[in-house]
Amino acid sequence: MKRVNGSAGPVPPVRAEQDVVTERRPRAVLVLGAVSGTVLVLALGGEAVAGHDAVAIVAPPWSRPAPGLPLGADALGRDVLARVLAGGRDLTLTSLAAALTASALGVAGGLWVGWSRGRLGRAAAGAADLLLALPLLLLALLAVVALPGPAAVVAGTVLGGTPLTLRVVADATAAARHAGYVEAALSRGERGGAVLLREVLPAHAGLVGADLGQRLVLAVQLAAALNVLGFGPAPPAPDWAAMLRENLQGLGLNAAATIAPAAALAILAGSVAALSHSLATRDGLS
Amino acid sequence: MNRHGLTVRGLTVTGRTGTVIVDRLDLRIAPGEVLALVGPSGAGKTTVLRAVLGALPSGLRQASGRIEWHGAPVRAPRRWRRRTVGFLGQDPASALHPLLDARAAVREALPRSGRDGGEEERALAEVGLDPAGLGRRRPHQLSGGQAQRVALARALAADPELLVLDEFTSALDPAALVLVLERVRRRRGDGRSVTLIVSHDMAVVSELADHVVRLGPGEGSHVAPRPPVLPPAGKRRPGGAPVLEAHGLTIAQPPGGAPLLSDVDLTISAGEGVAVLGPSGSGKSTLLRVLAGLHPAGQGQAAAAGRPLPWPVTERGPAALRALALVGQNPLDVLNPARTVGAALARPLRTLRGLPRRTARAEVLRLLATVGLPEDLAHRYPAALSGGQRQRVALARALAGGPAVLLADEITAALDDRTAAQVLDLIDALRHRTGLAVLAATHDPAVAARADRVLRIEAGRLHPHPRSHDDDRRPSLDVL
């Protein structure tokens, strides 16, 4: 047997870890995180930097953009810029509350279901399936019969989103039960709850973060739908989604009155969705 | 047309970030020859294969070099593969389409013109499968060994000019392996067939190959770990007092079901190395998991370092918890991806030994030195570690509590021979220097060869396994 060493002379230098290293992309996550954070802060605090009162009538209806009125006026002659700056707060707060509630319930339930793997867990998963059969928006619309708009958004997001989170987290937890790091912790006597919080949850932080992003997008969509249908804040109050409906007819006169709130909603939902997607791809989930 | 066989000139493959994975590799396989690529895991063997086949996974790029077939560059790699190449991957059984039956699977590999002449029956019969009985079965209706043979029949059916076999020795069952070896031997010297194999089994390689190309770092390069810094010798001596005792253990899988193992009696002394052999599914791992407290014992008692070992594990006292440590087999999930190496090692130091934070930090560095890893690894996440490094960290984590017995569950199964040997050397050294006892579940003769005593599980019982001291040392270890 001959031994040939690559016949190119010296042994080629090779990165031995290559096959094991999963290339992480923290930069995309950081950039998108910063963008989403900025958008959220602007949506929540935009009112403070608005020059005009958001409900005062300052110009003729559908005035085109002009000095001092950068985005023109809306159907009733109110400052569009001021309304866009002020019109995201309630919607964003509602969506954040809804998403955090749905995610927290889903994560807690998922950890429990995935860890205990009992009959109760299967029943919970079955009940979750049942809720999935009803469309989210329909649930929220039903809720709005009896509840105020924001509460209906929370109810719809929780009813429609929690089962999805629960399922994802339960699957991940069940898989992690036999991971080396979990068994090592168990065999040195750590309790189940501590293992779940110290080992399983941090190991799936990317998953939970990505999922929270999805719930937030869902909640924003739900809030936008309800507000567009007129179940949001009462009329003079500014709201991005309500602005879409109020100003759609005036597109030919002052397009900015429709496009600005639409862009605000799109950037809010889009940046969160992109962040969620990049978190999921980083951890090889999608 | 010149029949030069396969020529690779100056092949360089780079990763996404520009890291060089294969650097200016030249290969030449003439018709009738067999060439073997060897090297440690992660050296780029499979990458070379994919590059030769013109099918690099996304993220990898062929930066330079040429692949030539019979003297001409390969222009349409997919068509060339379809016409010329037979391929058998690392896990042949999983390479079968779950909805296609055996005949349909083999038929896929045949050229259109040869599909009516009963070629697929012949190909199946050639690998020892009865086409009448098994031809209509889908993969889930076949045994694992039969499925491997179907994949083998498919790779060989068209009598490919270029046969590529990727790590086939680790996955194939012995009978199928014999078939492959025989077939490759027949191809050798026939003046037509070109064969490219990747393997880490040096016994197979030395027997089959005309050329051996070694990839990866040579001796003394940056991958070689620093020598372990072991604790001073003489604290505990081999052959001392028993550190692990089990009497009449009965183990059911699942708990409460039919017993998998009955009446297990086991005594291990300080510094002793004991290997447990047995077919997969016989309960080797479960025995270790029972001792570690992860799985309940149906009956019987156990004690470690003189302390009783109750079940569940949360009932165990601190001394009993310290006495045993389990290391698993899968380097992919052995460490928490969200924790740095330092944090992973500090946790048992604090829970098991009650060290304050500052002392634990210093102790982490000492543990890393013990397993021969550099100190700066403490700040890294597992994703940045190789498989061998992860297993060493797992070993360090197991040693953190100062165990009397190490329960090693197939710890080298996922490592290549060289890395495995280094890990085993380290464990041997610890055994001799500190009196650590080791109970290893394994199917690897190389692990068993290092043990003082070998036990075998047969028919649900644990038996002593007679062995002489020099019979089953694997030649591959010495060659590597």
Place this chain on the structure above:
Amino acid sequence: MPWPARALARTVLLMAAASVVIFLCTAALPGDAADVLGGGRAAPGELARLRAEQGLDRPLHARYLDWVTGVLTGDPGVSLITGRPIGELVAQRAGVTITLAVAALAVSVPVTAALAWAAARGPRWLRHPANAAVVAGAALPQAVVAAALVAWLSAAWGLFPPVSMLPAGEPAWSRPDLLVLPVLTLALPIAAYGAALLRGAIADVVARPYVRDAELRGLPPATIALRYVLPMIAAPATRLFAVTLGGLVAGTAVAETLFGLAGLGELLVTAISTRDVPVVQSVALLAAAVVVAGLAAADAPRRRRETARP
């Protein structure tokens, strides 16, 4: 139980559960129909009289049974506001919604398939933009899509009327130009959402060892797509179809309201804002029935293939 019986049992169970959820949401919560009838300013005595008249003083379960019996016997009751039979209201408006939904399905199914394929398996230069389109499209609120379509196709290009004032009594399909914008508003977000899920299913199949092996063996891409990938994603795809149907049904509410189409979605929204509880209940139950039927249909092929295996 053989699967037809099991599927039927499941469908009945799902419908029963949906009806309970719908009834509880709308009937058991504070603020009942008597408030609506009394205009919110009625005296307590008047309210009690109205409650008794409507049967609202009876226990919850009795009212639920009344409602279910009514629905099952084809008499879902009358609208609190207009006093017209609900069956008549629904029949009058169903045409618009069905036209809208069928057209949106016809658009979204091929768009979903194309987007998912481009994102998971398309040519490399296309994958990134396709993925971005999927992520963004699935994230956008429906109203934003509607605004963008109106701004682009109607205001900027003048192609379609921005608000569809459908002449009364004329069937919806007689004026296709009025339907383009609402149909796209419905179809595009759902197509993107579906593509996001389908892409995952395709990526999952494509990553399986036998598909990678087929690529290494040099099988043509079309063979891999048709023989290796398609049969394996049939089950998730049909399930996805059912979920899509649910989104579509609920989405008609937004599309019809924004574009001024008098369909079932608009009926539901109007009924909710006027607290016309019987109408809300019936329309919601109808929507749930469509979704549950879709789920049952999606389950059928999966069950059949599973039972075909030994």
